[in-house]
Amino acid sequence: MERKDFVYRTELVKKLREEGVEPYPHSAKITHEIGDIVDRSEEFMGKKVAVAGRIYGLRFHGKLAFATLRSNGRDIQGFFRYDVLGEKKYKFLKKYVQRGDFIWLHGEVIRTKRGELSVLADDVRLISKSLYDLPHEWFGIGDVETRYRQRYLDLLLNREPFELFWKRAKIVEEMRRFLWSRGFLEMETPVLQPVYGGANAKPFKTHVNALDRDYYLRISDELYLKRLIVGGYTKVFEISKDFRNEDIDTTHNPEFTMIEAYWAYADYNDMMDLTEEMIKSIAKALGIEKVNFRGKEIDFTKPFRREKMLDLLAKRGITKETDDEEIKTMLEEYNIKLPRYERGLALGKLFERVCEADLHEPVFVIDHPKETTPLCKLHRNDPDLVERFELYVGGMELANGYTELNDPMLQEKFFKDETERRTLGDEEAHQYDADFVEALRWGMPPTGGVGIGVDRLTMLLTGQESIKEVILFPMLAPKEE
């Protein structure tokens, strides 16, 4: 059974065509965007304009009618008078034009008796017929599933997400502007990779018919951007969609956006400075100082603290003196399973479990045990650690950076260690990337790198606690009919 509104409106389209009116014309030339007129209304007063937009409200009042027109999130009122518009067009409006339709109208910018900025129409055209009744904005769309599956309805009827995704676009724009201003070049590296790397994660597998080879969707673009540093660039970045074949929850989506930046001759301290300055400049550009997140305030104007991971663990009673047996007991208590006991890995896992959730105000956690990643340079003062940082905000990991490992022989060894972990059953261990080792053998300068989760940054800057709220089309199970 077809929807009643669809049947009725489809019939109207048919009638329009019978009368020689095309309900979906090719263009509708406007003189101004609605927002421009609203922003500079006094300048436009008394002038003739042509505007277009979707009808959110249509109020017939005998021989008068008022329409709320919206375009790009901005509203202006269309004012139709029988005597100004003429009988034919007025009747057309009444018979064929409904809420949800797009119209074009021409007329003088005025204010009505109630002071509402309006265009007093002397001409009106239907420029796109909607075949469904637009739900009322007053009630909005509340059903979360509808909001995600039909995001356009969410954007059309709920103000908050419309503005939120505008902000997300601004965040990405500011990110680019910031890095461009620092001399970084925006690069594009492969999404389809024969060997995946740069993170601990399960990949999506695909097949390249032309080569008859299995490929992977990237889990990170790290190893390719570093090849570009080998290639001679000193500052590169990429905003990349990465793919990780893992669970979907409030902070994870299988497809997500990451920005990675690599900077030759710099180290992890420089990258922390860069990260902090970038986030603060984005927040400033958006006029954001403090955000309420998970019930607590985050102040983006204060300096980001830097804490050593081992110091944070020590505050929880896990120190150098804690012996391996005690740590193994703790792993069991927290139900953490490692393919094989390695102290450094265990400490990294315990940190996530014990400390992570409490890191609310921005803090760089630095100097991780060396077993936590194979891509990072050993610490200049302690061979058991690496020069790594993770930025935690709101209890989430927001960024991850290193003084990049550029010693090809050590890189080879670390990849071998990962291969061993893989054979022991660690599905997320890194793959051995011989081509990347080859690149390092040609020489990569000392380099600092960082990756920042764009979705999570958007969550933090907008106070949204679910990643689905900041991804336009979050992954959902396909609906079968």
Next chain:
RNA sequence: GGGCCUGUAGCUCAGCUGGAAGAGCACCUGGCUUUUAACCAGGUGGUCCGGGGUUCGAAUCCCCGCAGGCCCGCCA
């Protein structure tokens, strides 16, 4: 993977101690020359998520399934 919750008109929701499917808005018809959630009068509209069961009778109770949300587990 485990627990809790949700699914009723186009939208927002009520009905849930079993007994004739409802409201507001939207939509349609009529009225109205300053409305803006317009108003007034009348009207149309339902696979009560799907399947099975209990019962004289199920939107309501039971079982299975689907989809979504939250929490936990797992995981960047």
